[in-house]
Amino acid sequence: MDRIPILRMGELLLVTIQVDMHDRLATVLKDDLANRISATHARGVLIDISALDMVDSFIARMFGDIAQIARVMDAETALVGMQPSVAITLVEMGVPLTGVRTALNVEKGMALLRAGLQEERADDDAPAQ
Amino acid sequence: MTINTRIPEVLERHEAEILSDWMKEQASALTQRPDLMKESEVREESTQFLKLFREALAGNNLIEIQKPVWAPVREFIGEVSRSRALQGFSPTETATFILSLKQPLFTRLRQVHEGQADYLFEDLWNVTVLLDKLGLYSVEVFQKTREDIIGRQQNEMFELSTPVVELWQGILGLPIIGTLDSKRSQQVMETLLKRLAETQSEVAVIDITGVPIMDTLTAQHLLKTVSATRLMGAECIISGIRPQIAQTLVHLGANLGDVITKASLAGALAVAFKRMGLAVGPVRRQSSDTA
Numbered sequence: 001m002d003r004i005p006i007l008r009m010g011e012l013l014l015v016t017i018q019v020d021m022h023d024r025l026a027t028v029l030k031d032d033l034a035n036r037i038s039a040t041h042a043r044g045v046l047i048d049i050s051a052l053d054m055v056d057s058f059i060a061r062m063f064g065d066i067a068q069i070a071r072v073m074d075a076e077t078a079l080v081g082m083q084p085s086v087a088i089t090l091v092e093m094g095v096p097l098t099g100v101r102t103a104l105n106v107e108k109g110m111a112l113l114r115a116g117l118q119e120e121r122a123d124d125d126a127p128a129q
Numbered sequence: 130m131t132i133n134t135r136i137p138e139v140l141e142r143h144e145a146e147i148l149s150d151w152m153k154e155q156a157s158a159l160t161q162r163p164d165l166m167k168e169s170e171v172r173e174e175s176t177q178f179l180k181l182f183r184e185a186l187a188g189n190n191l192i193e194i195q196k197p198v199w200a201p202v203r204e205f206i207g208e209v210s211r212s213r214a215l216q217g218f219s220p221t222e223t224a225t226f227i228l229s230l231k232q233p234l235f236t237r238l239r240q241v242h243e244g245q246a247d248y249l250f251e252d253l254w255n256v257t258v259l260l261d262k263l264g265l266y267s268v269e270v271f272q273k274t275r276e277d278i279i280g281r282q283q284n285e286m287f288e289l290s291t292p293v294v295e296l297w298q299g300i301l302g303l304p305i306i307g308t309l310d311s312k313r314s315q316q317v318m319e320t321l322l323k324r325l326a327e328t329q330s331e332v333a334v335i336d337i338t339g340v341p342i343m344d345t346l347t348a349q350h351l352l353k354t355v356s357a358t359r360l361m362g363a364e365c366i367i368s369g370i371r372p373q374i375a376q377t378l379v380h381l382g383a384n385l386g387d388v389i390t391k392a393s394l395a396g397a398l399a400v401a402f403k404r405m406g407l408a409v410g411p412v413r414r415q416s417s418d419t420a
Contacts, residue, residue: 082360091357102359
């Protein structure tokens, strides 16, 4: 059975979806990601969906779930490179995707997550001084 | 139905005379437009039509112009009507081209059927029905052509109505002028998102200074556009909210939520600059630098 590869880049996990998402694949991805976050103590998850030109409500909900799971495990999620058609579909379906950060491409998404982590660290350091 | 008609024969024998009579008829008609079409062109078209008309009649099928034998005539009329519609003729002027053939044909038929009132009546009726049908067909094509023109212009206006401009590197602007209906809102959303993806811009400013009225539906559409922009990873600012529109929005209870709204495009641009870490200030000129 095919899986979507999860790459580790420092504190971040990078997932690039290059194939058509179907329900089973999405469920497996959710499980895998939860396991990897716990195993690697990742602080951020970057999901690149620029190659995805169709989503249904199930997949959309799955992204929301992943973000919430990651949040519970202390990792931020960024969804990057969403196609216009996908964005329109999600809005029309009324999927809010709350708690998910978005960026135009992987580079900007990574900068966003790193900036978030740095801010957090600055906040952590501040009271100690 | 056996048709005991002499119309084909008349046309065959008197084609030249009919043509010259017809030309006179067209010239004397008030609907002639010498400013739009030269007489020689009219003559050419008339000659061509008579030839095709005669050939179609030879098939001995008088009434049913839908039959394949009439196809060349229909095609020719279509062509003439189309070109006239484009040149700016009126429907009456276009139809008169066909209908004015009645008089010359009637004259000839009367000569041929001298003393045979029954036959004459039958042929006159045939010619009338036939030419009326062809005339109506020409009007139909004329109408269709005009509708096509209108449709095309509408499309052009529609496409022109939603330009997406680059205000700064990474900042897109979308000035909306005119009423926002659902079709146009959809177009606005699609073009904006497409351009966002193309240019990888981080901020989009929708300027609604030119939108005369705003209802809940329009507000809803704007909100959807903002949400979709966010999903793509960009920020969307709405600017140019006029006092009346602000009042309407509040009155309608439309919730613009956490959308950034600014009164003017300048305000929106300032927010966009700030977001991108840019600053605009006066150039400080020092006299020592120029030396």
